Amino acid sequence: MLKCRGCHQNTAVVEQRWIGNELALTGMGHGGTVNFRGVFWYPAASVASLDKAIPEPIREAFAEGAKCLAVRAPRAAAVMFRRSLEAVVRDRGSAAAVAVMEGPRGSLYAALKVMADEHTLDATLASWAKEIRLVGNAGGHFDPLDDVTMDEATEISKLVRNVFTFLYEAPAKLKRQQQRPVKPGP
Helix, strand or coil: CEECCCCCCEEEEEEEEEECCEEHHHCCCCCCCEEEEEEEEECCHHHHCCCCCCCHHHHHHHHHHHHHHHCCCHHHHHHHHHHHHHHHHHHHCCHHHHHHHHCCCCCHHHHHHHHHHCCCCCHHHHHHHHHHHHHHHHHHCCCCCCCCCHHHHHHHHHHHHHHHHHHHHHHHHHHHHHHCCCCCCC
16 A cells, blocks of 8 residues: 555555566566555555546546556556547537437537547547547447557557547646636735
8 A cells, every 4th residue: 555645645555476577476586676566556546646627427437447457457457538529528528519419310420520629639549539439339349350458558548638639638737727816915
């Protein structure tokens, strides 16, 4: 158990014992420095740093995806990251964006494009969000030829975090800074 010196939040870490460059469990390491390497952190760093400006249901969906990623379940993680993005559209998208997503031929990609066209979402983020949708779909539907890798799931978690930063965290930080009283100079 570790405690952050800044925020004082506890973190549980599971470590593996290494001898030199060999995992101690293999029995191969007979000489060298003994050290420990973290293999699992709870809560995951990407979750612990989520700003409270992100609505709770969206944070929960992202946190579930991060947990899936931490236990090496990339398909489940991809589905939850896609779900996070759907929740963002419902929260920050216009009525037109939500209607496109919920329509008979519902399309998350089209909803993100509407948000980009309306300048609610940066156009570059919207185009990258297409990847979140595609990887999330691959995670949710069985296709042995189109599976989700750990690298893909990790990358889309970063993309979702960028969407959170753009739509929630950066504006909230700016607002908090503007509300701080200005100290008079010397």
